[in-house]
Amino acid sequence: MTALLEFKQRLKELYGQYELYILPVLKFILAIVYFFGINQLIGFSDKLKSPFVLLVIALVCAILPANIIVWVGFALIIGNCYSLGMEAAGFAVLLIFLMAILFLRFSSRSNLIMAFTPAAFLLKIPAAVPMGGGLVGSFLTSLPAGCSVILYYFMRLLKEQAAMLQSADTEMLQKVNLIADGMIKNQEMWLTVLAFVVVAVLVNLIRTRDLDYAWRIGVVVGCVTYILIMLAGGLFLNVDVHLVNTIIFTAVAAVLGLLLEFFAFGGDYTRTEHMEYEDDEYYYYVKAVPKVSIAASKRKVKKINGDSGNPARGLEGGGTVVGFMNPAFEEKTVQVKNAEPPAPKKSINDVDFEKKLEDSLKDL
Amino acid sequence: MLNLEKVKLMTKLSMYENTEGKTHLPVSKYYRSDYIGLALIKNFFLTTIGYVLLVAAGFAYYGEYLLDNIHKMNLVTLGGALAVGYVVLLIVYSILTYIQYTLRYLKAKKSVKGYYVILSRLAQMYEREERRAENRSGRRGQK
Numbered sequence: 243m244t245a246l247l248e249f250k251q252r253l254k255e256l257y258g259q260y261e262l263y264i265l266p267v268l269k270f271i272l273a274i275v276y277f278f279g280i281n282q283l284i285g286f287s288d289k290l291k292s293p294f295v296l297l298v299i300a301l302v303c304a305i306l307p308a309n310i311i312v313w314v315g316f317a318l319i320i321g322n323c324y325s326l327g328m329e330a331a332g333f334a335v336l337l338i339f340l341m342a343i344l345f346l347r348f349s350s351r352s353n354l355i356m357a358f359t360p361a362a363f364l365l366k367i368p369a370a371v372p373m374g375g376g377l378v379g380s381f382l383t384s385l386p387a388g389c390s391v392i393l394y395y396f397m398r399l400l401k402e403q404a405a406m407l408q409s410a411d412t413e414m415l416q417k418v419n420l421i422a423d424g425m426i427k428n429q430e431m432w433l434t435v436l437a438f439v440v441v442a443v444l445v446n447l448i449r450t451r452d453l454d455y456a457w458r459i460g461v462v463v464g465c466v467t468y469i470l471i472m473l474a475g476g477l478f479l480n481v482d483v484h485l486v487n488t489i490i491f492t493a494v495a496a497v498l499g500l501l502l503e504f505f506a507f508g509g510d511y512t513r514t515e516h517m518e519y520e521d522d523e524y525y526y527y528v529k530a531v532p533k534v535s536i537a538a539s540k541r542k543v544k545k546i547n548g549d550s551g552n553p554a555r556g557l558e559g560g561g562t563v564v565g566f567m568n569p570a571f572e573e574k575t576v577q578v579k580n581a582e583p584p585a586p587k588k589s590i591n592d593v594d595f596e597k598k599l600e601d602s603l604k605d606l
Numbered sequence: 607m608l609n610l611e612k613v614k615l616m617t618k619l620s621m622y623e624n625t626e627g628k629t630h631l632p633v634s635k636y637y638r639s640d641y642i643g644l645a646l647i648k649n650f651f652l653t654t655i656g657y658v659l660l661v662a663a664g665f666a667y668y669g670e671y672l673l674d675n676i677h678k679m680n681l682v683t684l685g686g687a688l689a690v691g692y693v694v695l696l697i698v699y700s701i702l703t704y705i706q707y708t709l710r711y712l713k714a715k716k717s718v719k720g721y722y723v724i725l726s727r728l729a730q731m732y733e734r735e736e737r738r739a740e741n742r743s744g745r746r747g748q749k
Contacts (some may be wrong), residue, residue, distance in 0.1 A: 336659060336663060339656075339659065340656060340659055340660065340663075342658075343652045343653070343655060343656035343698075344656050347652070348702065348706060413667070416666075418666060422663075422666075422667045427665075517632070
């Protein structure tokens, strides 16, 4: 635990020192993960599928505000749908437009969570998305979380029905109906939307309560709720839910949630202090939870070259690199035989101060 | 010569302008009623567009059924239902927008208060410096 705390402290210091560079790099990584997730699902356009194009777009996203990533992702989805057919592209535009007007405009700051959803579904840990959103954001995170599920299932539908949608024999109206039916009648999608919204709201509700270990309780309750909703869906709806897989991957999501708690919160509830006081207008009931902090020890590895006259440095030149496995000096106890014992120190009473003073005066 | 106190205040102001101020300063320039009124107007248009799109999508989806049964349907009732749906959606979204923008306005006002305190302190400093400069030039004129 101490090692983890030290690691967190170091990360904090590192972030504080290089924030200017780390933030764009993180945005770049998120953008790449999101765009590759989209391409994994609906990479129909050869141009948009090219890693070079994606890298350039991600690089541009790295220097723009973070929310732009989501909108660029939307553009990528529409572009890929266009390669599949006008109907798919029109449906995508309509879907994104409706989501933006009806939901996403209320949660502009939390919309970034949509970038995590494709990757989370591909890694089979979708529960991590609403849980993370509920822990870090506000309850409004449930809106983009729900929308991202709809978008994911839309992309999956396009992937499954790509042959039908690309076929010249299928009529336009048939294609639109195929997509619309695939969306509206997809019970699994609605079940997952429900699970996402409920989990995000519930986790946020618990996390913001005045409870000890609120974050952890939020994570556990969120996971249990997710499993229960999926299980109920499997029992009462026409949805194929693999129970063991759901439980295992939700547990993995819970571990991620706990990791998030460790890095984003880190309160020490064992040292909680409760205070009560009042002023002219209010009574105050204060609960103060101290932060767990540890001073990171700074280990410096020194490179010592034993032979100063040796011009060649480094390992090849015979130099030694000091590390934990290769200490510079071995601890040795040297016993010197037949050596005279060191002379005992003179007692302060034996010193003749008068004489010393006279000597110094003579020098003057 | 550099006035250290002034530089400190200006740095604080600049830091605010580049972080929180980016979102809060434009909001604080409006009156509350203007800010929320504008948001409601924007909401009216967006909700209307959204509703029209929803209805159009619904018609497209049930197009076949509608074409087959339109002669049997009471179009007045259908129109009424659509109008009621529109009004309900508009009211719900207007309430949500009102709440959201009121909260946003209050937050911005609170956040900007500190900024204006520093700004007025800086303005006072400038005034003091100007007065000093005027006094100096006045003395020189008398000589």
